[in-house]
Amino acid sequence: MADIVINHRDGDTNWADFKNPDWGTWAICRTDEAFTNVNSGITNTPIDQRGDCEEQADYRSDGTYNYSDFRDIAHPDPRVRRDIERYLLQLKSLGYRGWRYDMVHGYHARWIALYNRLTQPTFSVGEYDWDKHAQQRGWIWATATNPAPTGPDHLRTSSSVFDFTSQFSLKSINSGNYTALYGFGNGIGMVGDYNRRAALEESRRDVSRKPRYRLPHERATARHSRATSSIPSQITGRSSRPTPRF
Numbered sequence: 001m002a003d004i005v006i007n008h009r010d011g012d013t014n015w016a017d018f019k020n021p022d023w024g025t026w027a028i029c030r031t032d033e034a035f036t037n038v039n040s041g042i043t044n045t046p047i048d049q050r051g052d053c054e055e056q057a058d059y060r061s062d063g064t065y066n067y068s069d070f071r072d073i074a075h076p077d078p079r080v081r082r083d084i085e086r087y088l089l090q091l092k093s094l095g096y097r098g099w100r101y102d103m104v105h106g107y108h109a110r111w112i113a114l115y116n117r118l119t120q121p122t123f124s125v126g127e128y129d130w131d132k133h134a135q136q137r138g139w140i141w142a143t144a145t146n147p148a149p150t151g152p153d154h155l156r157t158s159s160s161v162f163d164f165t166s167q168f169s170l171k172s173i174n175s176g177n178y179t180a181l182y183g184f185g186n187g188i189g190m191v192g193d194y195n196r197r198a199a200l201e202e203s204r205r206d207v208s209r210k211p212r213y214r215l216p217h218e219r220a221t222a223r224h225s226r227a228t229s230s231i232p233s234q235i236t237g238r239s240s241r242p243t244p245r246f
Helices: 078-093 109-119 133-142 151-157 164-174 178-182 216-228
Strands: 002-004 098-101 123-126 160-162
Touching: 078 109, 098 109, 109 123, 109 133, 133 151, 133 160, 164 178
Parallel strands: 002 098, 098 123, 123 160
Antiparallel strands: none
């Protein structure tokens, strides 16, 4: 499974000099802070050369999400979507079969539905804002690659979401807080709502800092994952260069 970071992107040597694939300012949402911060070098970009903003999602009541550390990718642009599709297909050619989408609350679920329909992963899961349980439910519904069916059948082609509600409830129960068993009315988390679309992570770097002993074959797998997950590295938004601050 590949970690797909397509909510945001970093430049090659600066805020917005994108390479491989080469993108212009048209790939950056026009509400991005780079267009107002003098340190970015692109504040004079004409409005018509800035990317379209994400449309308001009906499942997200608090508006669109802007990520201040990197440039917000303008998914409404067909050139952006073409390159993302190409990137996912390249990963499939390398043997990857599933997508773990990072920070999916930053762009509309319809794009997840599109990318999954075009690339046909065997499994897809999104990392949505941890405490937004109701929004996660709406996001799952909107990711269906075949939106025509109604009721439970609609979810057959939907993406899964990381069930942070259940994860934190289980951690609370393990600490002796048994009232967490009462949950939120439908079980302890998303597993009680859409159990076929709820996924739990065993651990992750930004949920638990405690080291866990790994068996030798696990360490080898982890090394392989780190070596291959950055192909091509620039589109993921990750960089060895310090993150721009303002």
